[in-house]
Amino acid sequence: DIVMTQSPLSLPVTPGEPASISCRSSQSLLYSNGYNYLDWYLQKPGQPPQLLIFLGSNRASGVPDRFSGSGSGTDFTLKISRVEAEDVGIYYCMHHLQTTTWTFGQGTRVEIK
Amino acid sequence: QVQLQESGPGLVKPSQTLSLTCSVSGDSIGRGSFSWSWIRRPVGKGLEWIGRFYDGGATNYSPSLKSRVTISIDTSKNQLSLDLRSVTAADTAVYYCARGGVAGAGALRYWGHGLLVTVSP
Numbered sequence: 726d727i728v729m730t731q732s733p734l735s736l737p738v739t740p741g742e743p744a745s746i747s748c749r750s751s752q753s754l755l756y757s758n759g760y761n762y763l764d765w766y767l768q769k770p771g772q773p774p775q776l777l778i779f780l781g782s783n784r785a786s787g788v789p790d791r792f793s794g795s796g797s798g799t800d801f802t803l804k805i806s807r808v809e810a811e812d813v814g815i816y817y818c819m820h821h822l823q824t825t826t827w828t829f830g831q832g833t834r835v836e837i838k
Numbered sequence: 839q840v841q842l843q844e845s846g847p848g849l850v851k852p853s854q855t856l857s858l859t860c861s862v863s864g865d866s867i868g869r870g871s872f873s874w875s876w877i878r879r880p881v882g883k884g885l886e887w888i889g890r891f892y893d894g895g896a897t898n899y900s901p902s903l904k905s906r907v908t909i910s911i912d913t914s915k916n917q918l919s920l921d922l923r924s925v926t927a928a929d930t931a932v933y934y935c936a937r938g939g940v941a942g943a944g945a946l947r948y949w950g951h952g953l954l955v956t957v958s959p
Contacts, residue, residue, distance in 0.1 A: 726901055760942065762945075764944055764945055764946070766885075766946065768879075768885070773934055773949040773950065773951055773952050774877075774885065774934070774946070774949060775949070776939070776944040776946060776947050779939065779942070779943050779944035779945075779947075780942060780943075783943070785939075785943070785944055785947070815884070817884065817885055819885075819887070819945065819946070821945035826887070826889075826898055826899065826900055826901060827875075827887045827890070827898075827945065828887060828900075829884060829885045829886065829887060830884075831884050832884035832885065
């Protein structure tokens with residue numbers, strides 16, 4: 726099974742400042758088609774999770790451009806260029822290689838300082 | 839617009855079977871074009887992927903739940919189903935259903951609102 730490890734697990738942020746979350750997988754998520762099968766999700770309080778980034782670096786429709794995803798293979802990063810108050814919640818990475826079972830990272834709780 | 843809605847009992851007794859359904863609108867679940875997943879979030883913990891139904895008939899389950907879970911579809915009702923057997927208090931969680939995006943645009947693109955299921959005598 727692929728293990729997903731996020732860091733940090735808690736991230737106090739200041740509005741207007743950048744923020745970054747790391748996600749590492751125990752096996753490469755780069756498939757032979759050139760795509761990294763890694764998504765990022767945000768679960769805001771009282772809401773279902775929402776897709777932010779798919780295939781490592783593609784923003785989902787409606788996601789503000791202050792969110793960006795990068796990385797390849799086993800190391801991935803989610804960046805928020807300027808945090809806003811509405812960005813609080815728990816961020817999860819998840820791999821979805823089609824050849825195996827899927828797993829989430831532990832989650833990173835982002836809160837305003 | 840694709841919409842999903844979970845339904846089922848909010849309280850299940852230990853050792854019984856938890857059975858949930860996910861009603862789908864805006865898409866035909868029988869098309870076989872997408873993955874349809876169940877995910878849960880135990881109270882105070884993170885998200886856990888339970889399993890999926892895909893390619894019109896294949897299933898894939900989390901190794902930790904594989905011996906107790908069955909995911910299926912009912913094309914006549916346009917529903918996704920989850921059966922989790924021999925439940926314990928550790929299965930208390932908010933359960934979500936989700937559908938993948940077009941052409942791999944997100945494994946879990948559309949989500950239901952979630953249903954809290956409590957396992958208690």
